[in-house]
Amino acid sequence: MSEPTDSLPSFDAIIIGAGIAGMYQLYRLRELGLSVQVFEAGSDVGGTWYWNRYPGARFDSESYTYGYSFSQELLQEWNWSEHFAAQPETLRYLNHVADRFELRPHIRFDSRVTAARYDEASRRWEVMIDSGERFRARFLVTAIGPLSADTLPRVPGIRDFRGESFHTSRWPREPVEFAGKRVAVIGTGATGVQVIQTIAPLVGQLTVFQRTPNWCTPLHNRKITEEEQARIKANYPAMFELLRRTPGCYIHDTDPRSTFDVTPEEREAFWEKLYGEPGFGIWMANFRDVLTDPKANALFSDFVARKIRQRVKDPVTAEKLIPKNHGFGTRRVPQETFYYEAFNLPHVRLVDLQEEPIERVTESGIRTSAADYPFDMIIYATGFDAITGSFDRIDIRGVGGLSLKEKWAEGPKTYLGLMSAGFPNMLTIVGPHNASTRCNIPRCIEQNVEWITDLLRNARDRGITRFEATPEAEAEWSRHIEELASGMLYTQVDSWATGVNRNVEGKDVRRILQYQGGAPQYRAKCEEVASSGYAGMVLA
Numbered sequence: 001m002s003e004p005t006d007s008l009p010s011f012d013a014i015i016i017g018a019g020i021a022g023m024y025q026l027y028r029l030r031e032l033g034l035s036v037q038v039f040e041a042g043s044d045v046g047g048t049w050y051w052n053r054y055p056g057a058r059f060d061s062e063s064y065t066y067g068y069s070f071s072q073e074l075l076q077e078w079n080w081s082e083h084f085a086a087q088p089e090t091l092r093y094l095n096h097v098a099d100r101f102e103l104r105p106h107i108r109f110d111s112r113v114t115a116a117r118y119d120e121a122s123r124r125w126e127v128m129i130d131s132g133e134r135f136r137a138r139f140l141v142t143a144i145g146p147l148s149a150d151t152l153p154r155v156p157g158i159r160d161f162r163g164e165s166f167h168t169s170r171w172p173r174e175p176v177e178f179a180g181k182r183v184a185v186i187g188t189g190a191t192g193v194q195v196i197q198t199i200a201p202l203v204g205q206l207t208v209f210q211r212t213p214n215w216c217t218p219l220h221n222r223k224i225t226e227e228e229q230a231r232i233k234a235n236y237p238a239m240f241e242l243l244r245r246t247p248g249c250y251i252h253d254t255d256p257r258s259t260f261d262v263t264p265e266e267r268e269a270f271w272e273k274l275y276g277e278p279g280f281g282i283w284m285a286n287f288r289d290v291l292t293d294p295k296a297n298a299l300f301s302d303f304v305a306r307k308i309r310q311r312v313k314d315p316v317t318a319e320k321l322i323p324k325n326h327g328f329g330t331r332r333v334p335q336e337t338f339y340y341e342a343f344n345l346p347h348v349r350l351v352d353l354q355e356e357p358i359e360r361v362t363e364s365g366i367r368t369s370a371a372d373y374p375f376d377m378i379i380y381a382t383g384f385d386a387i388t389g390s391f392d393r394i395d396i397r398g399v400g401g402l403s404l405k406e407k408w409a410e411g412p413k414t415y416l417g418l419m420s421a422g423f424p425n426m427l428t429i430v431g432p433h434n435a436s437t438r439c440n441i442p443r444c445i446e447q448n449v450e451w452i453t454d455l456l457r458n459a460r461d462r463g464i465t466r467f468e469a470t471p472e473a474e475a476e477w478s479r480h481i482e483e484l485a486s487g488m489l490y491t492q493v494d495s496w497a498t499g500v501n502r503n504v505e506g507k508d509v510r511r512i513l514q515y516q517g518g519a520p521q522y523r524a525k526c527e528e529v530a531s532s533g534y535a536g537m538v539l540a
Contacts, residue, residue, distance in 0.1 A: 011035045013456070014127050014137040016113045016394070018103075019047015020094070021429040021445045022143030024068065026103055028453040029141075032460065037137070039129055041112035045098045047145055049090045054168040054191065054379075055176075056198030057087035060219065060335040061440045062279055064232045065251055067093065069240050069446060074100065076233055083278060084221040084335075115395040116140055118424060123466045125425065138465065139456060140426045142391070146437045147496075149389030151503040153186060153382050157361035165378040168195060180204040182374060184366055186358075187381030188214060190334040195381055200342035207373055208343075209366070211353040213321050215304050215328040219335040220278035247518030249443035252285035259287040259296035271303050283333045290329060292487050297327040304328055311340040320352050331495040385504045386496035387432050387513045388412055398423035408432075411499070411511040415469035415477050415536055416526055418448065424468040427452050433481050435522035438497070438514045447519070451526050455534070466540040473536025484516040 013029050015022045018040035029036045042050045059066055063080035078096065081089060098104055108129075115128040125140040150169040152158055158165075166172065168191045182205045185196055192208075193216055200206050224232070232239075239251065246253045259267060267287075274282040289296040305322045312318035321340065342348055356370035365375040385392065388408055396404040402422045407413060414420050417434025418427055429448045430436045436444035459467060485491050491512065494500040499511035515522050529535055 008126065008134050008136045009037075010124075011037045011135065011137040013037075013139040013141060014039065014125065014135060015141045015143055016116075016127075017047060017143035017145060017148075018042070018045045018098075018107045018109075019050070019143060019145055020068075020442050021145070021449065022047070022141075023094070023098060023103055024070070024445060025141055025143055025429060025449045025452065026106055027070075027101055028449055029456065030106065032453065032457055034456070034460070036106050037135060038107040039111045039113050039127070040107055040109050043109045044095070045103070045107065046091050046094045047143075048147065049087055049094060051148070051169045052171070052191070053087055053091075053173070054166075054171040054195055054381075056194035057168075057191075058082075058194065058221070059084040059086075059090065060190070060280065062251060063090075063224075064236075065239065065243060065249075065440055066090075066442055068097065068442065069236075071101075072236075075236050079229055080224055080232075082221055082223055084219055113394055115397075116426075117395075117397045117401075118399060118426070120399055123425070138425060139459075141452065142426070142428045143430065144390040144394075146387045146390075146430050146441075147384040149385040149393055151382055151385050151389075151501060152380055153358065154503050154505075155358050155360055160363050161361050161365070161375075161378060162363050163365075163376045163378065165380070167380040167382070168192075169384070176377075178202040178377075181376040182365075183207070183377045183379065184209060184373065184375045185379045185381055186366075187383065188212070189381065189383055190214075190332055191383065192381030193334040193336050193339050195379060197337055197339040197342050200345055200348055204347065206342075206345075206348045207351060207375070208348070209351045209353055209358065210320070212325070213323045214331060214334050215301065215323055216334045216336045216339055217275065217282045217304065218278075219337050220276070221337060222278075243440065243443050244523075245520060246284070247520070248280075248284055248438060249440040249519045250280055250284050252279065252281040252283075254288050255285055257287055258289050259293065259299060260289075261287075267299070268303070271300065275303075275307065279335070280333070283329050286329070291489055294327070294489065297329070297489055301328040308340055313344045317343050317350050320350055326493040326495075327489060330490040330493045332497065382503060383496065383501070385501050385507065386499070387437055388499065389501075389504065389507075391428075391431065396423070396426075398426070409506070412513065413474055413478060415474045416529065417477075417515060418452065418526075419469045419537075421469045421471045421474045424466050427455075432513045433477065433515055435515045435517075435519045438516065439519055444519055444522075447523055447526070451530065454530060458534075459539070462539075464539045466538075467534070468538050470536055470538060476536075481512050481515060485512045485514070488516055 012034035013036045015038040018038050063085040112130040114130050117126050124136045126136050128134050150167050183203045184207050186209045188210045243249045290300050309318045356368040359367045365373045392405045399422050412432035414433040499513050501507040
C-alpha cells in the first residue's frame with residue numbers, strides 16, 4: 001500500500017460486510033450524516049442468509065424475534081410466514097430492508113476486503129479489496145460475521161472428485177437435483193442436521209459421515225396463522241422488552257429452580273414439556289444448573305439420550321448418534337425436524353468416523369480406513385473457522401504494522417469485544433468477547449451498532465480523530481471474560497465456541513471467545529463505559 005493516501009477515494013467510515021450487522025450500521029451512520037462505504041464479498045445483501053442457501057436452511061430463533069426492531073413501520077408491514085422462517089424468506093426480508101431504507105447505493109458488491117492498514121500520520125485506515133483498489137476512511141467497522149469463514153476437512157483429494165461437491169455455505173444459486181443420486185454428507189452440526197433431514201427423502205442413497213454426534217432437539221415449526229400474526233404485531237413492544245431482559249435475548253428465560261429442587265417425577269414432566277415445545281426453550285429455559293452442574297447436566301443428557309433411542313429403530317445406529325464426549329447444551333444445540341427418523345430410512349447409512357476415519361476423497365467418492373464409498377455428490381457440512389476466522393482472512397495491521405492475526409494467535413485480546421489495543425478507530429460489531437456470539441444475534445447486533453454509533457457521534461461532535469482501547473483496559477476485560485466463563489461446562493468441551501476447529505491449523509487449543517455474562521450485563525457494562533466518558537479508552 002505505497003500509493004499516497006491523499007489520492008485515494010476517502011470516506012468517514014468503511015464497513016466490511018453487508019449482512020444484518022453491516023446494513024444496520026450503515027443505516028445508523030448515514031443518519032449521522034457520515035460518508036460511508038460498505039464492501040461486500042457477495043453479489044447482494046444478506047450475509048449469512050445470502051451465502052447459506054443449502055437445502056433446509058432456516059432460523060432456530062423465532063422469526064419475529066430475529067428481525068430488526070429499530071423501525072415500527074418495518075415491524076408492522078412485514079409478515080413472517082412461519083415461526084422459524086426458511087432461508088429464502090429471510091433473504092427476501094433483508095432485501096426488503098435494503099430497498100426500503102435505500103441502502104444499496106452505499107454498498108459495493110463483489111468486493112472482498114483483503115487488507116486494512118492504519119496510517120498513524122493521517123489517522124486513517126487504508127483498505128484494499130480483491131480488485132487491488134484502495135480506499136481510506138477515518139473509521140473502520142467490521143461486520144464480517146462469526147460464522148462466515150468456511151472450512152473443508154483436512155483430507156487429501158478433495159479436488160480430485162469428479163462428481164458434484166458443495167460446501168453448504170457456498171451452495172449454488174441454480175437448483176440442485178437429488179433424485180436417484182448417491183449422496184454423501186460430511187458433518188452433523190446444525191447445518192448438517194438441516195441438510196440431512198431435508199434431502200434424505202429425495203436422494204437415491206444417503207451416507208452420513210459423522211465425527212462428533214450432537215444433542216439435537218425438535219424445532220416444532222409451523223405456519224403463523226392470521227390471528228397469531230395480529231397478536232405478534234400488537235405484542236412487539238412487550239416482546240422486545242422481554243428480549244432485553246433474557247440472557248441470550250430469546251423469548252425463553254432460564255428456570256430459576258435447580259434440577260434438584262423438584263422430585264424426579266416433576267423433573268421428568270418438566271423436561272417432557274420442554275421437549276414438546278418449539279425452539280430453544282429446551283436449552284435456554286431449562287433448570288438454572290443444567291449448564292453448570294455436571295450431575296444436573298448428566299441427568300438431562302440421559303433424558304435426551306432416551307429420546308434418541310426411542311426415535312431411531314436400529315439400536316446400534318442410535319448409540320452412534322448419542323454424544324459420549326460432551327453433555328447437552330455444552331455445544332450448540334441443533335434444532336431438528338425428523339432428523340433422527342431419517343436414519344430409519346432403508347437408503348440412509350451412518351458412518352462413524354471414530355471407527356473408520358476418512359483417508360482421502362477419490363475421483364469417484366470417499367475412501368475410509370474400512371471401505372471405498374462411491375458417490376455422485378459430496379456435501380461438506382464442515383462448518384466454519386468461527387468468530388476469529390473471518391478476521392484472520394484479512395491482513396489487518398494497526399499501529400506500527402502490528403498484525404491482528406498475530407496479536408490474537410494465542411487467543412483474542414479485546415476491550416468490550418468491540419475494539420483491540422493497537423488498532424485505533426477500528427470497531428468490531430460481531431467478534432470475540434462481546435455478547436453477540438452467544439445471543440439471538442440481531443438483538444446483540446443492534447445493541448453493538450447503537451453503542452458504536454454513539455461513540456462516533458461523540459467523536460464527530462468533539463472533533464475526536466483517534467480513539468483506542470488502553471492495554472490495561474483490554475487486560476482487565478480479558479480477566480472479566482475468563483471469570484464469567486469459569487463455571488460453565490462448555491469450557492471443558494471442544495467446539496467452535498471454544499475456538500477449536502481441527503480443520504484449521506493451529507486451532508486445536510480451547511480459548512474463551514464468548515461473553516458469558518448474558519446480554520443485559522454486557523449492555524450495562526457498555527453503558528457504564530460510555531457514561532463515564534469512555535473509560536478505558538484514549539480519545540485524541
